[in-house]
Amino acid sequence: MTALKSSPLALRLTAFLVLLGLIATVFQSFAPAYLSENNLHALLRHMSVNGLTAIGLTFVIVVRHFDLSFPGIASLGAMTLGWMLANDFTLMQSVVGGIAIGLVAGLINGSVISYLRLPDIVTTIATGGVAVGLSYFYSNGTSISENFFMSGILDLNDSRFLSLDMPVVILLAAAIVAFIVLHCTRFGRAFYATGENRRSAAFSGIRVKAYVLTAFGLCGALACLAITLLVASSGAANVTAGNQLMMPAFAAVYLGAALFGAPSIPATLGGTLLMSAMLNGFTLLAIPYYYSDAIVSTVLIAAIGIFDPKLTTLLGGLFSRQPAR
């Protein structure tokens, strides 16, 4: 116990594992298929989509902004991808095209918010709305699946690399790159400095606006990479593809930050794993999405509450007030 107390990281890791174990035990007892190999594959594939979105969102949260547009941008990316595939672009071109649209949309968000200083929440609600509108242009809102078999996009979901599912490989690769950038480079320092004290960061010579811009760009691009995997698994691109990305991403970032003390890539991955473990369990139990969404939202509220330093000090005070023996 003393070892745990002296190392807050060990304590947080234990809390995370206990929580994960608890979720697994509860679902396993209701649905015996929960821990089967097949379902774990499904869980990890599901986690890949949410994890990529959440990694992008992590950058935005680290610079202390909000992005509510990425679901809309992801839909636009999905439709761009589908339209390009249907019009005989190569798989490579189409995937790059979809991600590029996300990057551009994110950069538009970022430049409007950091250089024109418009409020982030309202701005991203609006740009997200615009992106959804644009996504209807390709096919008047009907889903696109032409050429999908031929193009090989389905392999993004089905193929394996070193006995791991491809989506998981892509998530891990993205997570490793993001981890190095955010935690081992000068750029990561600058992202954190910008978020934690923008004024002192600027006074230290950091181009804070450029970092805010970059964070939004990454968020848009990664949301579109995530939606590419979702399109690959469902075999069709449709205009509502991005709708289910919002809650899990925010919940993952905040739950991770609450568990591990601050937003970071490992924290986000941990948060995503918890969220996917829950969402997958609800699917297995055939709980309708509107209930599971409500539960996920409750978890999000709780996570924000715990993330709030006022509440943590209050809780910390409760624990430390116990008489020491």
Place this chain on the structure above:
Amino acid sequence: MAAILDMKGIEKQFGVVKALDNADFSLEAGEIHALLGINGAGKSTLIKILSGVYTKDAGEIAIAGESVQIGTPAAAIACGIASVQQHPELVDDFTGIENIFLGQESPQPGLGRRVDRRALKLQAEQLLKRFPIEIDLEARVGEMPAVDREIVAILHALSREHIRILILDEPTSTLTEREKTSLFHLMRQLKAAGIAIIYITHRLEEVFEISDRFTVFRAGRRVTTLTCHEARTSNISIPELMLDEKPGDIFPPKAKSAAGEALLDVRGLSRPGLFSDVSFTLRRGEILGIFGLVGSGADELSKALFGVIRPDAGTITVKGKQVALKDPHDALRQGIFLVPGDRRTEGLTLSRDVIFNMTLAHLGKASFLGGLLRFGSNRKASAGLAQRVALHPMTLDRPVSAFSGGNQQKIVIAKGLYRDADIYIFVEPTVGVDIGARATLYALMRELSAHAGVLIISSDCDEVHGVADRMTALYKGRPVFVPDQRPSRDQLLSAGIMGARA
């Protein structure tokens, strides 16, 4: 005369810092009592305890001989104590009358009660009858001059009739001479009405103009209380009472050798409303001082030299090359480093450790070509810098918020050292820094000036006079001509306070 307020044995500790150490203070009914002391002497802590913002750790407070407990601002008001902050919080869109009675528009509680404007106006007139002063209370506060805002804030504080003690925290810091006269007029009216006023100021000449008595605080204790008459006849030096040691003792020796090449040359720098026609040259090997009170434009000037504020006219020449500073990034590349006046919001990332902060101003140096951080060498460099600035405690892994003010300032200085800057601009370098750490900081500035140019901008006249080799004053945004730039302390003081030529 009977004391209306008696504070005895007041103690207050913040972390390791003892802000008040067995302090006492007494106030007589109907007097104007100036409270003096350098920054960190404990006077604002005392005031905040009295007005219920802080709770005391120990000690007794008695009002009119009766012991009271003041735990909250509401309790202070109930005891008859009202205070006006340095920058009063008023609702700009409301009129003077509405601001005065904010929060007490209606005697009965409950929603849906209409505000009776006529009654409020009548009450305001009664208030003005008690304290006759010329002011248009029907005007919107946002459009009022600074002194009227101050008066509205004071009337707001006095709108409850039982108030007997009024605390004014540096009310004149942003006022012009003429505005000051009208504020002093109101203060005399209040005094005549039997209200005792505690008055905090940094301008010593005002003390003799308006107050009956003054109390000097130093290092958390009351040093002395004198009537102005006693002070005048006994020929004592108030600054000497305010400083822990005789002025000069905490200051390092002046530069021995002549200053070297010109590092920073500023000509006719202007930004209307903030500062105008500022010119000076800073050379390697010297400390140049600029004395300017709050509102003199000194802080804004420092920001213009660091690329935060763009000047409208004038030139900045760094090492012989004229430069346009677009942002701090530019300024840092030119070798300029600002140790900002507000180190907590402008100088440090408080939640992060010492290494993060010390290396933040030069991330290029802290990383390899691809951007990967040099974790090992950053730690080594930070350890070296921590030694050089004598950081205490000498730990690199705790968040900088856990360090005392003086040591936080040392960490900011280390940022500049890591950057290898040639020009160091210090703004209010010792605000919230205790006397011991001050001497260390001044010595550090002197050491820096051996290889660089140091510009110190401060509202503390003794600090500027004690540290700088050459100095000038800024008054209402304009530099005051000081011959040979080596004025006596009093010449510098009057230049900065009244714009008087020495």
